[in-house]
Amino acid sequence: MRAFTYSRAEAVTHAAEQTRDGARLIAGGTNLLDLMKLEIERPDELVDINRLELGTIDEQDGGLRIGALVTNSACAADERIRRDYPVLARAILAGATFQLRNKATTGGNLCQRTRCYYFYNRDQPCNKREPGSGCSALGGFNRIHAILGASESCIATYPGDMAVALAALDAKVEIAAVDGSIRSVPVRAFHRLPGDTPERDNVLEPGEVITAVVLPSPAGGAQLYRKVRDRASYAFALVSIACVLGMEDGRISHASLAFGGLAHKPWHDERVDALLLGREPSDALFDEAADVLLADARGYGANDFKIPMTKRVLKAVLREATGENA
Amino acid sequence: MTRSLTMDEPDERNRLDAMAQGVIGKPLDRPEGPLKVSGSATYAAEYRYKIPGCVEGVLVTATIARGEVTLLDESSVRDLPGFIAVISDERMIARPAQGGAGESPVRKVREVQYYGQPIALVVAETFEQARHAAKHLKVEYREEPDALVDPADERATFEPFEDPTIQGDLEGSMRQAAHAVDVIYTTEGHNSAAMEPHASIAQWDGETLTLYSSLQMLRFNRKELADALGIEPEKVHLLSPYVGGGFGSKLGISPEGVAAAVAAIRLGRPVRVVMLRQQVFQCVMRRSETRQRLRLAADAEGRLIGFGHEAWVSNLPEEEFAEPVLQASEFLYPGENRVLDLQLARVHRVTAGSVRAPGEAVGMQALEAAMDELAEASGIDPVELRLRNIPERHPSEDIPYSSRKLEECLRSGAERFGWDKGPRRPCQRREGEWWIGSGMATATRVHNLNEAHARVTLRGDGTAEVASDMTDIGTGTYAVLGQIAAEMLGLDPAAVDVKLGDTAFPPGSGSGGSWGASSTGSAVFEACEGIREELARKLGCAEAGLTLKDGHAVSGNRKVPLADLLEGRDVEEIGHFKPGKIAEAFAAAMYGAFFTEVAVNAYSGEVRIRRFTGAFSLGRVLNEKTATSQCMGGMVWGIGSALTEDLVFDPRDGHIVNPDLAEYHLPVNLDVPHLDVLLVEERDPAGSPLQSKGVGELGICGAAGAIANAIYNACGVRPRSFPITPDKLLPGLPEV
Structure with missing residues (x-):
């Protein structure tokens, strides 16, 4: 681990200034510290934002504003979240471990970096870690890698669970700048596809700080989070699906689906939601939805199975959400 | 006296x-x-706080599979904070010692034989400084191209590791058999992944070395260290009062101990070397992957007349160890027509050595899965099939069995579990999204003294x-x-x-x-x-x-x-x-039986173990609590071997792709149901003067086979490839 300076931010604008000048922010540190030990992250300055007043969940415009420093545990346990946004509580609880969730924060979790094996190994080429060095996963072991939206530069996935639920809920990320101004970015647009700049995970710019995630007013309906993984806990998703779905008069009145483990970002496909809307649930419809979702899916060898797995698990989720029997 | x-x-x-x-x-x-x-039991690395002036070393490991180190450029790290020295000494060892070696393993640290091999030690004032400098030391190699890193590579050549057992005419018995099974099973590499990483602190007093280390067999380790360092064993004082798990990976000395000793004498200061978790994976030892062919020929009543078990495993050049896959197959089942053949390929992957229950851990799971296939082919209940195949005499040697309570384990385990002897067909029981099934297997492990x-x-x-x-x-x-x-x-x-x-x-x-x-x-x-x-x-x-x-x-x-x-x-x-002559006079072993109920998700192929019973006979039980815990630990390993543990090697350079506890998937609490352990009363006069036998490994040996058999019974898919991850089940699962 390289030497670094450590300071505490007293105000959001102060933290923003520091990131403009190259500092990294630390909240829970559950991912950043691991990466620093491996020297994948090499900040000269670390700014601790834990004393900023961003640790509350407040009602706002019929929805909820979750402060960036609300821990995953606190968020998943919040009565309002559990009642009105159960998909979010379920997604959070499907991730990591008790111990990690007690430290991990809402803002930090959005910035979690990929778990690509080659990104984590400094002795192997990786375009995300070292732009231009190449992608080792393409010709290597790529069982956990992307099947949607990947590029020849990078086939890594975004590994988190919480953001997949936030994408299904169409939440927004509240971001503050150095001058105190705020911009709002939909979670669905917060993470990027790798393209030829996979070193950038998301749209956060230097000089910006995530201050909150804002949930719209409750959508109701069935809210499911389904995560398929190699062991029952403490494993990243092979495939995960967040589903918010309402029914009226035997037809789907609202559908919002997001997928984890498939892409460099929580995957949301408008066409899938649109296809389902207004239709009567049926296996044929669910198959059609999977076909739309996976039309451009591509496996890289060891992850080919994710295509049929996604199709099957999507059917399970839609059957459950619409009350069709398993 | x-x-x-x-x-x-x-x-x-x-x-x-x-x-x-x-x-x-x-x-x-x-x-x-x-x-x-x-937290007040002092483990090796923790002695640092009692040793003034102790500095820290971190191993530098090779980033090629094969070649030679041509340059270790000290100037690349000399100005880093806290830097003290780069040490690459001919006494340092490039591999761990195999269990019981009593002599130095391969040294030659500058001659690279596998990716991850230690090539040097960087010493600094603090651990963080040493780790940083170790990462940044400039190393140049002369690389040998196209190193053979994969036993599946068509260039890999397998040779017999020992004389095969060939009796009668196995092929003929396969043709005559009323029921026969001829199948190939594979298992992947495993890592011991002990919670405490390998760690040593070396301190010299004149010519005497004191080494605080995490080791399993001190009387051998002392000789191994002395041999590597070129000193008399009496000059080595080893201390390992507490060891945070070994599972075979600490049977012999590992590279950090010798490196610490060499650095400490060179610098005239105590030196601590703790392996990084990735190094525990990459430069200690693995259990070899295996490919196993099983041929089982049975008469109309299900009695074995032919028994074939061949296995292909790998290790580094010069290593004298091959995963003894066939160890239990030598004595467990009858069959006068026999072929037992263990073949070894030399590949440039980290040393293969003893990982908990070497041999039976992987041999038994494949054998017991094949026995389930025979049970299905013959229409005989799996428990009954095993009861019909308890040989009266050792099938190859003219020696008796010592006390053997296999039948009692099968019967009492079946009763405790509530085993259904009725006809067995897969995909018969469904609860919601889950296919439910049961399976069983025999356990056995050779007894050693x-x-x-x-x-x-x-x-x-x-x-x-x-x-x-x-x-x-x-x-x-x-x-x-x-x-x-x-x-x-x-x-x-x-x-x-x-x-x-x-x-x-x-x-x-x-x-x-x-x-x-x-x-x-x-x-x-x-x-x-x-x-x-x-x-x-x-x-x-x-x-x-x-x-x-x-x-x-x-x-x-x-x-x-x-x-x-x-x-x-x-x-x-x-x-x-x-031990004396008793070791050769009897076929002495521990026995048991596993029974499990699993659920397989019809959509995703995820497997959950719902119930798991093990009945074991271990000779006299010396402490019921610790013995039960050992059996439970073994069964947890069985779950890992069945479902999750897979040491993945990159096909290009043989580096371990998943060298940490996030991606090498050990079972976690949620993967392990209540484990029901039944200890069957036994005294074995040939076991030891205590009439006890070994306890620590039996719980693994066959456990994964029971799980695989239950998976098949649940959903009708037999991947014949461990671990059985969801992707391997998906192609065979019924449409949803």
Whole structure:
């Protein structure tokens, strides 16, 4: 681990200034510290934002504003979240471990970096870690890698669970700048596809700080989070699906689906939601939805199975959400 | 005084059952438990805080599979904060020692034989500084292209590792058989992944080295270190009082210990070297992947007439170890027509060595899965098939079995589990999204013994001390050795201090091969026999007439407190146990049976273990609690082997792709249901003078087979490839 300076931010604008000048922010540190030990992250300055007043969940415009420093545990346990946004509580609880969730924060979790094996190994080429060095996963072991939206530069996935639920809920990320101004970015647009700049995970710019995630007013309906993984806990998703779905008069009145483990970002496909809307649930419809979702899916060898797995698990989720029997 | 006991024939005396204290076998807590759970048991790396001036070393490891180090550029790190030295010395070792080697493993650190091989040590003032400098040391290589890193590579050549067993005409019996199975199973590499990483602190006093280290077999490790360093074993003082798991990976010395010793002598300061978790994976040892062909030929009643088990495994050049996959296949099942053949390929991957239950751990799971296929082919209940295949005589050698309670384990395990003997067909039971099924397997593991010494001192105050360089790697050795001495000397176990893990004490057996308790325990037993004779002499009676209980010596109508009898003087004996001819005279093994119920998700192929019962016969149980815990631990390993553990090697350079606990998937709590362990009462006079056998490994041996069989029964898919991850089940699952 390289030497670094450590300071505490007293105000959001102060933290923003520091990131403009190259500092990294630390909240829970559950991912950043691991990466620093491996020297994948090499900040000269670390700014601790834990004393900023961003640790509350407040009602706002019929929805909820979750402060960036609300821990995953606190968020998943919040009565309002559990009642009105159960998909979010379920997604959070499907991730990591008790111990990690007690430290991990809402803002930090959005910035979690990929778990690509080659990104984590400094002795192997990786375009995300070292732009231009190449992608080792393409010709290597790529069982956990992307099947949607990947590029020849990078086939890594975004590994988190919480953001997949936030994408299904169409939440927004509240971001503050150095001058105190705020911009709002939909979670669905917060993470990027790798393209030829996979070193950038998301749209956060230097000089910006995530201050909150804002949930719209409750959508109701069935809210499911389904995560398929190699062991029952403490494993990243092979495939995960967040589903918010309402029914009226035997037809789907609202559908919002997001997928984890498939892409460099929580995957949301408008066409899938649109296809389902207004239709009567049926296996044929669910198959059609999977076909739309996976039309451009591509496996890289060891992850080919994710295509049929996604199709099957999507059917399970839609059957459950619409009350069709398993 | 030293008393020797060489076991050339069964020990029918059953001395322990004749003792009066009544503590042997009792489920006593481990005496060191409170220290461990309160963080006050000192593990190797923690001695640093008691050693002033200790500096830190971090290993530098190769980033090529094969070649030569041509440059270690010290100038690239010299100006980094805290930097002290780069050390790459001809004494340093490039690999761990195999278990029981007693000599240095391959040195030649600049000659790279596998990706991840240690090539140098960087020393700095703090651990963080050393790790940083180790990462940034500029290294140049002359790389040999196209190193063979994958045993599946068509260039890999397999050669017999030992003389194969070939009896009768297996092919002919396969043709004649009423029911036959000819299948290939594969298992992937495993890593021991002990919680405590390999760590050593070296401190020299003149020509004497003190090494605090995390090791399993000190009497061998001392010789290995001395050989590597070119000094006499007597000049090496090893301390391993607590070991945070070994599972074979600490049987022999590993590269960090020698590196610490070399650095400490070069720098004239104590040096600590702790392996990074990634290094524990990449430069200690793996269990070899295996490919196994099983041919089972049975008559109409399901009795085996032909038995073939061939296995292909790999290791580095120069290593004398090949995963002994066929070890149990030699004796478990009948079949006069036999082929047992173990083939080894040399590949440039990290050393393959002993990982908990080498051989049976992977051999039994494939064999027992194949037996399930035979049960299906013959329409015979899997339990019944096994009952029909308990051979009367060893199928290849003219030796008898020692005590063998396999039938009792099969029957009592089946009863406890509630095994349904009815016809078996897959995909018969569904609960919601889940296919439910059951499966079973036999467990067996060869019984091993090893030479051991232990010193027992009955102190003048009527308390006792047991001392040996034997280790406790989390198995309960402290508890068990204390219990043996307490039983033999008529003491409350709390009055017996057990001191372990220090080469200043008499050399014990070490922990490995499940032999620790029976071997070192027999040395303790023999020392106590000597003390009993001395007490009888003091009391003026024959030893046969002496009863020791609750700190008193009793003979006839006399009852004397031990402290009075001893008159303040200690009585000390060293017990020396040697396995002798017994090891060759019997086929001695532990047996058991696994029964499990699993659920397979019809959509995703995820597997959940719902119930898991194991019935085991292990000879005399010395401590019911620690024995049960060992069996449970083994069953957890079985779950890992069945479902999740997969050491992945990059096909291009042989580096381990998943060298950490996030991506090498051990079972976590949620993967493990309540484990139901049933210990079947047994005494095995050929097992040891204690009539005990090995405990530490049996719980794995076959466990994954039971799970695979239950998966098939649940959902109708047999991937024949472990671990059975969801992706392997998906293609065969019924449409949804």
